[in-house]
Amino acid sequence: MTAAMSHRKVMPAVDVQRDAEGGVTADVVDHFLCCGGLPEQQQRQQRDYAWDGGRFRQVDGPTVWATRATSPTCRS
Structure with a gap:
């Protein structure tokens, strides 16, 4: 799933709930997350x-x- 911001940048949504x-x-x-990346990143x-x-x-x-401070990186 993805959510779109007002400037149309698409970002991953991990959960969506209707109100x-x-x-x-x-x-x-x-x-x-990619290539073994950690959720903490x-x-x-x-x-x-x-x-x-x-x-x-x-x-x-x-x-x-x-x-x-640093960008998340993929681990191999």
Whole structure:
């Protein structure tokens, strides 16, 4: 699954739940795991989206990722 931010960047969603008002809460991560990468290397956030009649728009939760000291790397 993926969730799209307002600037259309697509990010991995690890869980999506519908709420009573017709919106969704998405648990998103900053990158896909690959090549034996560790889940601890992912940044996770919970973001809420509401349907505006044409698409889902973010209405709550963080809108940016924390700066990393180093980029996650794939291990072989």
